[in-house]
Amino acid sequence: xxxxKIGPTTLIYPMPTVLVGAEVDEKPNFLAIxxxxxxxxxxxxxxxxxxxxxxxIKGIRQNQTFSVNVxxxxxxxxxxxxxxxxxxxxxKVAACNFKIxxxxxxxxxxxxxxxxxxxxxxxxxxxxxxxxxxxxxxEETHVSDDCLTDGxxxxxxxxxxxxxxxxxxxxxxxxxxxKAFSVGLELEK
Amino acid sequence: xxxxKIGPTTLIYPMPTVLVGAEVDEKPNFLAIxxxxxxxxxxxxxxxxxxxxxxxIKGIRQNQTFSVNVxxxxxxxxxxxxxxxxxxxxxKVAACNFKIxxxxxxxxxxxxxxxxxxxxxxxxxxxxxxxxxxxxxxEETHVSDDCLTDGxxxxxxxxxxxxxxxxxxxxxxxxxxxKAFSVGLELEK
Numbered sequence: 001x002x003x004x005k006i007g008p009t010t011l012i013y014p015m016p017t018v019l020v021g022a023e024v025d026e027k028p029n030f031l032a033i034x035x036x037x038x039x040x041x042x043x044x045x046x047x048x049x050x051x052x053x054x055x056x057i058k059g060i061r062q063n064q065t066f067s068v069n070v071x072x073x074x075x076x077x078x079x080x081x082x083x084x085x086x087x088x089x090x091x092k093v094a095a096c097n098f099k100i101x102x103x104x105x106x107x108x109x110x111x112x113x114x115x116x117x118x119x120x121x122x123x124x125x126x127x128x129x130x131x132x133x134x135x136x137x138x139e140e141t142h143v144s145d146d147c148l149t150d151g152x153x154x155x156x157x158x159x160x161x162x163x164x165x166x167x168x169x170x171x172x173x174x175x176x177x178x179k180a181f182s183v184g185l186e187l188e189k
Numbered sequence: 190x191x192x193x194k195i196g197p198t199t200l201i202y203p204m205p206t207v208l209v210g211a212e213v214d215e216k217p218n219f220l221a222i223x224x225x226x227x228x229x230x231x232x233x234x235x236x237x238x239x240x241x242x243x244x245x246i247k248g249i250r251q252n253q254t255f256s257v258n259v260x261x262x263x264x265x266x267x268x269x270x271x272x273x274x275x276x277x278x279x280x281k282v283a284a285c286n287f288k289i290x291x292x293x294x295x296x297x298x299x300x301x302x303x304x305x306x307x308x309x310x311x312x313x314x315x316x317x318x319x320x321x322x323x324x325x326x327x328e329e330t331h332v333s334d335d336c337l338t339d340g341x342x343x344x345x346x347x348x349x350x351x352x353x354x355x356x357x358x359x360x361x362x363x364x365x366x367x368k369a370f371s372v373g374l375e376l377e378k
Contacts, residue, residue: 001301003331004340005292010227010235011305011330011342013259013349014203014362017369037226038199039238040317046199047236047322049228070202073366081373095376103194112190116200124315128229128324133236135317141200142192151193153200155353155360160202162351162362164344168370171344172363173203173351177262180206180357184269187284 010035014162017170019082020048021067021109022059028093028100028109031056032083034163035131036068044138046120049131055087057132063107064122066136069114072159076170078113103140110142115158117142199224203351206359208271209237210256210298211248217282217289217298220245221272223352224320225257233327235309238320244276246321252296253311255325258303261348265359267302292329299331304347306331 015034022029035049046068050057060066071079078096085092093100099112105119120136147157155173162171204223211218224238235257239246249255260268267285274281282289288301294308309325336346344362351360 001288002334003290003301003306004334004337006330006332006340006342008233008307008327009330010230010233010327011259011307011332012205012207012225012227012235012257013305013344013347014205014351015227016201016203018201035227036201037236037238038201038204038224039236039322040320041199042319044197044199045317046201047226047228049226068201070200076367077373077375079373080367080369080371081376084370084373099190101192112192116202117192118197118200123317126313126324128234128312130231131229133228133324135315135322138197138199141195141198143195143200145191145193148193151195152355153195155202155356158202161366162203163369164362164365166341167344168368169365170367170369170372172366173353174361174363176353176358177350177361178265178269178359180269180352180359181273182269183359184266184271184273186266187270 017079017163019069019071019079019111020056021069022056023063023107023109024055024059024087029056029059029087030082030092032079039135045123045135046138047133047135049133051131065105065108066120067108067110068118068120069111070116070160071114073161075113076161105139115144115147206268206352208258208260208268208300209245210258211245212252212296212298213244213248213276218245218248218276219271219281221268228324234312234324235307235327236322236324238322240320254294254297255309256297256299257307257309258300259305259349260303262350262361264302265350294328304333304336
């Protein structure tokens with residue numbers, strides 16, 4: 001199998017699209033990003049990478065809190081919109097018709113229409129070059145009731161989507177293909 | 190829409206499964222993790238979260254280098270195996286029949302069968318609690334020739350998969366549903 005070097009690039013599959021929320025000058029704003037991941041389990045932490053010039057950063061700096069909202073395909077347009085327009089110029093909450101609610105973390109606005117919402121407090125903010133990598137401790141998780149099965153989050157009801165690079169397209173989730181922490185043991189048979 | 194609080198959890202969709210590679214005591218080893226993400230674009234950086242007791246950490250500490258390999262559905266079993274067995278006990282390269290190659294970063298072993306390979310140098314290693322969040326600068330990207338279309342990585346040929354929690358299942362990628370940085374602008378019409 002031959003390989004081609006394409007230079008240093010951030011090529012990982014799959015990448016999410018999440019809506020990072022903050023209150024900027026006392027008003028909720030949301031930014032769509034693909035560069036988010038889990039950073040720690042005990043205590044639960046998430047990392048999000050944002051360019052310093054992003055309007056949302058201002059709110060995160062002001063309050064040291066933010067939210068991570070996982071959109072479903074039902075609000076794909078709204079999620080995409082939050083990645084192309086700036087809160088400095090438009091009221092994204094109004095444009096997207098988002099219903100906002102709050103949990104225990106002050107000034108971490110949550111979107112009702114997103115099936116999964118994480119409330120976060122800033123733990124660290126690393127200046128890595130073009131982006132700040134913001135590590136947040138997850139203080140609470142909210143899941144829409146209609147996305148639970150036996151009290152557990154159900155991905156078939158959540159219906160999240162994937163951001164794909166470099167094609168810059170959104171993909172739906174596909175079928176279940178195997179059980180994790182299990183299918184690999186077939187190699188030992 | 191009503192919501193249920195399920196406590197602080199690391200609930201993000203989608204999550205990847207990548208194989209983090211390192212040379213431990215001069216021998217290549219790979220660990221499957223779901224907690225990986227992009228951290229920066231200029232220069233390109235990736236973050237991976239590993240528990241300190243993981244065997245792979247030893248090699249990353251020794252060499253300050255590592256690799257990130259994106260598996261395809263063709264080696265789903267092998268990828269899963271690398272998440273359930275420890276390199277302290279088994280030779281995963283032999284068990285998985287991985288063909289290893291190297292690029293410019295010393296002791297960052299790459300898997301030929303993975304369509305995408307990133308060579309990384311450690312930039313920071315944060316102790317966050319249960320996990321180390323390791324930030325690596327991506328020095329080179331390799332893509333299998335048969336996964337390129339017009340010189341660009343093609344997800345339909347790469348055929349990566351998704352790790353889903355809490356169901357602990359792997360899903361395939363689904364259909365393209367929209368164009369990013371574009372479909373959202375329909376809201377302004």
